[in-house]
Amino acid sequence: MAEDEGIPPPGRYWAVLALTIAIVLAAMDGNIVNVALPTIARDLDASAASSIWVVNAYQLAVTIALIPLSSAGDIFGYRRIYVSGLAIVVLGSIGCTLADSLPLLTAARFLQGIGGAGIMSVNMALVRTIYPKAQLGMGISVNAITVAVTSAAAPSIGAAILSITSWSWIFAINIPLGLTAFGLTLRYLPKVKGSGGRFDVLSAVLCALAFGCLIGGLNGLGHGQARWMVGLELAVSLVTAVLLVRRQISMPVPLLAIDLFRRPAFALSSGSAVCCFIAFTLSLVSLPFYFQNDLGRSYVEVGLLMTPWPLAVVIAAPLSGKLSDRFSAGWMGGIGLACFSLGLVLMALLPAGASTADIVWRMAVCGFGFGFFQTPNNRMLMLSAPRERSGGASGVLSTSRLLGQSTGSAFAALIFGYFATTANPTGDAALAALLAAAGCAACAAIVSMLRLVDFGSAKTQG
Numbered sequence: 001m002a003e004d005e006g007i008p009p010p011g012r013y014w015a016v017l018a019l020t021i022a023i024v025l026a027a028m029d030g031n032i033v034n035v036a037l038p039t040i041a042r043d044l045d046a047s048a049a050s051s052i053w054v055v056n057a058y059q060l061a062v063t064i065a066l067i068p069l070s071s072a073g074d075i076f077g078y079r080r081i082y083v084s085g086l087a088i089v090v091l092g093s094i095g096c097t098l099a100d101s102l103p104l105l106t107a108a109r110f111l112q113g114i115g116g117a118g119i120m121s122v123n124m125a126l127v128r129t130i131y132p133k134a135q136l137g138m139g140i141s142v143n144a145i146t147v148a149v150t151s152a153a154a155p156s157i158g159a160a161i162l163s164i165t166s167w168s169w170i171f172a173i174n175i176p177l178g179l180t181a182f183g184l185t186l187r188y189l190p191k192v193k194g195s196g197g198r199f200d201v202l203s204a205v206l207c208a209l210a211f212g213c214l215i216g217g218l219n220g221l222g223h224g225q226a227r228w229m230v231g232l233e234l235a236v237s238l239v240t241a242v243l244l245v246r247r248q249i250s251m252p253v254p255l256l257a258i259d260l261f262r263r264p265a266f267a268l269s270s271g272s273a274v275c276c277f278i279a280f281t282l283s284l285v286s287l288p289f290y291f292q293n294d295l296g297r298s299y300v301e302v303g304l305l306m307t308p309w310p311l312a313v314v315i316a317a318p319l320s321g322k323l324s325d326r327f328s329a330g331w332m333g334g335i336g337l338a339c340f341s342l343g344l345v346l347m348a349l350l351p352a353g354a355s356t357a358d359i360v361w362r363m364a365v366c367g368f369g370f371g372f373f374q375t376p377n378n379r380m381l382m383l384s385a386p387r388e389r390s391g392g393a394s395g396v397l398s399t400s401r402l403l404g405q406s407t408g409s410a411f412a413a414l415i416f417g418y419f420a421t422t423a424n425p426t427g428d429a430a431l432a433a434l435l436a437a438a439g440c441a442a443c444a445a446i447v448s449m450l451r452l453v454d455f456g457s458a459k460t461q462g
Contacts, residue, residue, distance in 0.1 A: 260392065
């Protein structure tokens, strides 16, 4: 298989199906459980606060494993890591389904997170091997649509399951899906030989500590954790990060792809992704409060009003996928993020008596801009890395998204905490968070456009 030719049809379509099912599993596992937490806490005789570990355990596992597993993909082969991730997700799902206590459920969720990290860490590297270079933008757009639709639909799927059966079926549905993806992966995903180098265990431990403590500290900062604990987590993160970087600088192929950050296209693509997902999370957290408290909408209406966003992503992603194979990611990303920022400003300026139509088209503007940015940005990030470092680039891409989401969540909690003493605490906070999100999206647009300064109209580097 020539490097830039991908897999010829029809094998390509089966390989895409295998990736799509696996991404559905990973995206759904990160979002479906939230609606079931009250039921899980009641059935397992746990407190509401302790039940949150069912969510946190998954996020923590993904955080600490993403970069090490992406490096392992470069060394041992992407398919091997992907298959292992799918197997671990299925085992974790079986454990979650059978768990009869909160500690067992939390441990099984942690296992699920390790498997999810295996899927996410090399997913984009596999997309790069499946599609020919001329169609890579379309392949990335399929991935973006899958993540957007699954993330948006996961809470509704969880609520539907809870309405007819027990919470354990939220995890049980992963088992047939995972086994199907496992079989398709073994049959159709290409066997790309790894570099065969040595896996750096010490760097993996330092990386896990640095990112795990950073995300833990950010979450603690936003959710009222004791200040000394937050300070300790952030201090450990800083110290281990310094040790990690010093260790990586001397390595020809580092576990943490710091060598790729010397490429301006790679660094700016990663930076714009972090800023974009900060804005995304800030808006996602604040919009339900904004709709309920400022615009007086019901819970059912809130769910429906959130729908135009992912639908607009579904429209924007394939369009930007086609265009990204022809035009500069700097321009396309800048236009998409400017549209995203404009949509958030328009949402913040809605009058109290705004009609449903007024809300829907503004939400669609947000979703279209967000979706229009994703594909060209991801394409440039992946193509700015050498093919043999696709695993490291894929891991950085997923980590950028996770870091942006965690930072956005912490910012949202801080904003809501700051406005807690006002006459309209959630309404004022939601409006402030929307404006902050618009600012972050604007910053992301500027970072995206900086790629033009370095490369003019070039689409990629490397």
